[in-house]
Amino acid sequence: DYCVEEYVPVLQQQIQLGKTRYLGITENFRQDPTHEMLQGAVPVGCFDVAMVGFNFLNAGARDQVFPDCLRHDVGTQVMHAVRRALSNPAVLMQNIEQLISTGEIEKGVVNNDDPLKFLTGHPGVKSVIEAAYRYCRYEPGVSLVLTGTGSVDHLTSNVAALTAPPLPDELMVEMDRVFGKVTSASGD
Numbered sequence: 001d002y003c004v005e006e007y008v009p010v011l012q013q014q015i016q017l018g019k020t021r022y023l024g025i026t027e028n029f030r031q032d033p034t035h036e037m038l039q040g041a042v043p044v045g046c047f048d049v050a051m052v053g054f055n056f057l058n059a060g061a062r063d064q065v066f067p068d069c070l071r072h073d074v075g076t077q078v079m080h081a082v083r084r085a086l087s088n089p090a091v092l093m094q095n096i097e098q099l100i101s102t103g104e105i106e107k108g109v110v111n112n113d114d115p116l117k118f119l120t121g122h123p124g125v126k127s128v129i130e131a132a133y134r135y136c137r138y139e140p141g142v143s144l145v146l147t148g149t150g151s152v153d154h155l156t157s158n159v160a161a162l163t164a165p166p167l168p169d170e171l172m173v174e175m176d177r178v179f180g181k182v183t184s185a186s187g188d
Contacts, residue, residue: 022048029053042068049075066141075143083187133161
C-alpha cells in the first residue's frame with residue numbers, strides 16, 4: 001500500500017513527462033513463493049508489467065497471479081523458470097524431500113531414485129531444462145520467459161527450448177499431479 005500511495009504517483013508523473021514508458025513491478029519469489037504481494041498489487045491497475053516467479057515445481061502463479069494479469073492487461077515476465085533444483089539432481093532431491101515432509105508432494109508419488117523419470121524418459125523431451133522452459137512458455141497469461149547464461153551453447157539450447165512446441169498434454173497433467181500443491185518452494 002505504501003509503495004502504491006507514495007511511489008506510483010511520482011512514477012506516473014515521469015510517464016506523463018515522457019521520461020519513462022511503462023510501470024513494472026517484480027516480486028521476491030524466494031521470500032514470497034505464494035505471490036502475496038502481486039495478488040494485492042496487480043488488481044490496483046497501475047502496472048503495465050509484472051515479473052513473476054513460476055516453474056513446474058511451484059506453478060501457483062497460474063491461479064494466483066496470471067488471471068489478474070490477463071484481466072488488467074498486465075504483461076508478465078516469468079523468472080525462475082529454471083533454478084538450481086531443476087538443473088542439479090541433488091538439490092532437486094533436497095527440495096522434494098522437504099516438500100514431502102510438508103505434505104505439498106504426496107509420499108510415494110515420485111520415484112525416489114529418479115523423481116523426474118516420467119519427464120526425462122519421455123521421447124518428446126530432451127532435458128529437464130528444456131521441459132522447464134516449455135512448461136512456462138505456453139502457460140496462458142505468460143508474456144515472456146526470462147533466460148540467462150554466460151554460455152553461448154546454453155543460450156542456443158535455451159532458445160531452442162523456448163521455441164519448441166508445447167509439452168505433450170500427458171506430461172503437463174503428470175507434472176501438475178506431482179507438483180500441483182506446492183506453494184512454498186521457488187526451485188532454489
